[in-house]
Amino acid sequence: MRKAALGVALAATALSASACGQGVLGGDSKKDKGPILLGMDIPLSGSSADIGPYMKNGAQLAIDELNAKGGVLGRKLQLRAEDDACDPKTAVAAANKLVAANVAVSVGGYCSGATLPTLPVFDRRKIPMIIPAANSTELVDQKLKHVFFVNGTGDQQAAAAMAWVTKSGAKKVAVVHDNTSYSKDIAVRTAAELDKPGGPDKATLEAVTPGESDYSANITNVLRSNPDFIYWTGYYQEGGLILRQLRQAGYKGKFMVGDGSVDAKLVKIAGGSTAEGAYATMTQTPDTIQGAENWIASYKQKFGAEPGPYSTQSYDAVRVAAEAIKKAGSTDGDKLVSALEGISGLQLFSGPLKFTPQHTLTSGGFVILVVKNGKFVLQDALK
């Protein structure tokens, strides 16, 4: 419903914008004809290779919908995805490729550690970035003019985690991270909240090395501090192993994961019913958003698979980019930035959009999920 109404509005503005758009942009004809390129740095290989396709598909879905309605400024949109392998060096090379290809807006960015060094690459060329997934506070702290976030940030997630920890009545909380920018950020912020007087206390703050199989040494460390609540802020591959090994080591308390661990594979890796009752702090996913059934159906029809994490955010990033291009009436970086800052009330999956002065979402939109019958379902909307 929401989408249909939006579509009509989009088509109407697109028509009017395209009419004047061509007049204004007549000058540089070579650059301004043909499709408008949207760049996307995402992991298609390496440790997070399974997330990339979700994001690419989400973005592609939005582009196809926009193109079916005539595109933007009378031009079609086209997606150009590059593999960043969740690796800083590869990501910079990929970003340079996108810049060389003259992308108008970047709508990628998953691993915060890999996205961080690409910020100056785009910013220097005045190419706006609308980052759908990467959300370490470290990225926000760069305070770059051309960088926007359509995912909740690390401190918003830490606040959500803290709210749930307090609500669930935990006394001693252990926080475990994997030393990557994204994971450490949430963990350190949560730990800082726990250290404040009153409320639940911090049991320990532990770091593990990602990519390994055996975390027994870390688990022995964590359990020595006698926690009754453990919060894992890394990704699902290690998350599943850690949860399983915690239970094998006799831990009976509560367990919660961050948004990087929300994936059906977490439950499978933990095995059997081990993951039952585990909580997660998460921005909205297709299956926890009410009224997203139509969206899920069209995604499935198009790609023959279930939408995964960050497909909705990538979809929204493209729509935000299109909206900005339309409002700016051009693909000029500075105009786009003021258009982005001016957007107010565009309906996203996370709610109506209005960027804060830091270019983040006004509210992170984090909710608490719980694993029930092997699936993540909504536990508490923290409203």
Next chain:
Amino acid sequence: MSQLIWNGLFVGSFYALVALGYSMVYGVIKLLNFAHGDLYMLGAFSGFAMLGTMGGLVKSSSLVALFVVLILTMVATGLSGVVIERIAYRPLRGAPRLSLLLTAVGASFALEYGTRIVAGPNPKVYPVRLDGTALNVLGARVTWQQIALMSVSVVLMVALNVLITRTRQGRAMRAIALDPKACLLMGIDVDKVISRTFFIGSALAGAAGVMAGGYYGKIDFLMGFIIGLKAFTAAVIGGIGNIPGTMLGGLLLGLLESFGTHFVGGQWRDVFAFGFLILFLTVRPTGLLGERVTERV
């Protein structure tokens, strides 16, 4: 404390099993086989594929199934090791050491990304999981499946040591380690013995891969990288080329990591373990048991 020791020994026995192949190959042809960790990964994946095809059979008697798969996988990864040697290393045997090192890195990438194309980038989860009740041994929490896996590792390691020190095959391997040219003159089929060395080393890595799959549950196409690095370190600590030294090195590395995590914290563990490696190499560059330079396999 006893928990720390047990954790260390358990992880260490995996390192040791993988490190043996590294060490053997290095001992015989002085090649750092960087693809060795990926044979561990290949073992985990072929075990996964076999368990998948066995389907319902697995459910009824999972331990027996896992054991059968372990044996079959050892044969399969052993043969892959032989094929890799034949394609990537044998044609370069006379070439400078650096070219061999580079082909080894190439073979490693070929295996990793080949597996990625065949099996996909997503991690896989083993259909059979070893679950068992925990025992309390001297204050340490020990599970039955850990004991089972460690016993398998120990049996394999002992068998390997017997093979090398007590059989004709082993003698041929030791002889080639000393002087391949002389061996050729003495009528030893050097190529065949080297093939066998690769077979045995790769089979051990494959066995470790299946055991890791069954115990930890998660496998992915890059899982061989870190363990390859760790196994290499273990081999160097123990004395690369020396079989008992390598086993000791694996266990020691496991213990170093376990104690490092405990005393200096998780984020400093690798700094602690690898810093120790540097210290160790400066004080004792041949490794723990590396003094028997004259007879390396």
